[in-house]
Amino acid sequence: MKDVQITGGARSDDEIVALERLGFRFGDKGAHTSRTIMVDELTSLLKECPAPSVRADYTTAVVERNCLAKHTAATRQLTIQRLGELYGLDPSVPLFRTMRRLWDMDEKGRPLLALLLAMARDPLLRVTAPPIIAMQPGQELGRQQITDALRLNVGERLNEDSLDKVVRNTASSWTQSGHLSGRSRKNRMKVHPTLFVASYAILLGYLLGRRGSDLFDTIWARSLDSTPDELVFLAMDAKRYGLMDIKQSGGMFEISFDNALTSAERKVAYGSY
Numbered sequence: 001m002k003d004v005q006i007t008g009g010a011r012s013d014d015e016i017v018a019l020e021r022l023g024f025r026f027g028d029k030g031a032h033t034s035r036t037i038m039v040d041e042l043t044s045l046l047k048e049c050p051a052p053s054v055r056a057d058y059t060t061a062v063v064e065r066n067c068l069a070k071h072t073a074a075t076r077q078l079t080i081q082r083l084g085e086l087y088g089l090d091p092s093v094p095l096f097r098t099m100r101r102l103w104d105m106d107e108k109g110r111p112l113l114a115l116l117l118a119m120a121r122d123p124l125l126r127v128t129a130p131p132i133i134a135m136q137p138g139q140e141l142g143r144q145q146i147t148d149a150l151r152l153n154v155g156e157r158l159n160e161d162s163l164d165k166v167v168r169n170t171a172s173s174w175t176q177s178g179h180l181s182g183r184s185r186k187n188r189m190k191v192h193p194t195l196f197v198a199s200y201a202i203l204l205g206y207l208l209g210r211r212g213s214d215l216f217d218t219i220w221a222r223s224l225d226s227t228p229d230e231l232v233f234l235a236m237d238a239k240r241y242g243l244m245d246i247k248q249s250g251g252m253f254e255i256s257f258d259n260a261l262t263s264a265e266r267k268v269a270y271g272s273y
Contacts, residue, residue, distance in 0.1 A: 018268045022207055023088050023095030023121065028154050030124030032166050035082040037118045037125070037173040039111050041068050042083060051100055055090040058083070086118045094207075094265050095120055099200060101260075102243075106196035115177035116200055116220050126219065127153040128170045132179055133222050135188035141180060143167055179223075193224040198234035199243040203257055207269050212253045 011019070016026055048067040049057050061067045062080040070076045083089060088096035099117045103110055119126045131145040146167045150158070158166065171186055180186040193201070198221075205218035215221065216228035224231070235246050235255070247254040261269065 015271075019208065021094075022265065022268055023093040023117075024208075025085075025121045025123065027123055028157055030122035030166075031082045031085045031118075032122055032124040032169040032173065033158075033162060034078070034165070034169075035086075036169045037086060037114050037176055038079075038083060039114050039176045041079060042087065042114055043110060044068055045083065045089075046100070046103060051104060052091065054092070055084065058089045086121055087114075088117075088121065094261070095204070098203060098260050102196040102200055105241075106194050109194040109197040111177045112191060112193055112197045112224070113200055115173065115179075115223070116197070116204060118173065119220065119223070120204055124150065124154070124166055125170055125173060128174070129219050129223055132174050132188070133219075137188050137190045139188045141171060141186040141188065143171075146170060179225075190225045191223075193226060193234065195234045195237040195241065196243070198224060198226070198231055199238035199241075202231070202235060202238075202244065202255065203260065206255065206257060207265075209269065209271060211255070213251075215253070215255055 020026070044067060045058060045061060048061045048065075059080050062070075062083070063073070063076045066076060068076070068079060070079055080089075087099075091097040091100070095117055099113055103113055106113070119129060128146050128149050131149050132141075135141065135145075147163065150163060150166060171180065174180045175182075175186060178189060178191045181189050201218070201220040201224055202215045204220045205215045208218070210218055213228065216231045221228075221231060226234070232246075232248070232253070235244065238244050239246050242259055243257075244260070245256045245258065257269075258266070
């Protein structure tokens with residue numbers, strides 16, 4: 001998978017392992033071969049299971065209690081498997097734990113929170129971000145834009161039928177997040193992040209080792225359709241909520257997430273493996 005330009009450049013095996021412990025996923029596979037980001041299902045599941053729930057609790061809710069109203073046991077099993085791949089569904093996964101805290105605080109921002117976490121955990125969705133970000137509001141999405149981005153990154157691993165399904169699923173996911181609108185013909189829409197969404201996008205870049213003003217220019221930050229100045233404004237509001245700390249001096253930024261991360265997680269973010 002050639003998405004290193006998105007994840008911050010070439011990384012050692014130790015770095016990849018450490019980032020995977022945080023919840024990032026790499027490679028050439030992803031849930032979008034069969035599903036979308038499933039915002040409606042995720043919303044229902046998180047409503048059913050309180051924040052301290054662990055993976056087994058989410059599985060019980062979907063498979064045994066059928067909280068998502070799936071018609072067959074096989075569909076229930078596949079749904080919880082894909083939701084787990086996309087989101088982690090366990091507080092032991094730092095990316096999910098931090099997102100879940102924000103989810104409960106920010107109903108309006110939930111589709112974008114889901115997208116940001118899914119981008120961190122599904123390489124197939126992640127590599128479709130640049131062509132979506134590059135579109136202008138009102139511009140119609142061309143299937144070839146997504147196809148080319150996937151082919152560049154996965155090569156010939158996906159046959160034409162599988163590739164077509166990933167294209168359709170990723171387009172649907174970008175529609176659920178608010179970046180696209182329409183059914184058969186999809187047009188680009190401008191999204192409007194909340195301070196909670198902005199803080200999560202900045203956190204994702206922080207955990208990948210980005211610092212200072214670079215945090216406003218990651219793939220997650222750029223997916224919010226906001227200028228760096230707009231993101232700084234939202235980050236200042238997030239500081240007032242205790243979500244992050246940001247200091248600005250002479251155009252330089254110092255950002256940290258001591259309240260959101262454990263000491264072990266901060267060590268990973270600073271490259272101490």
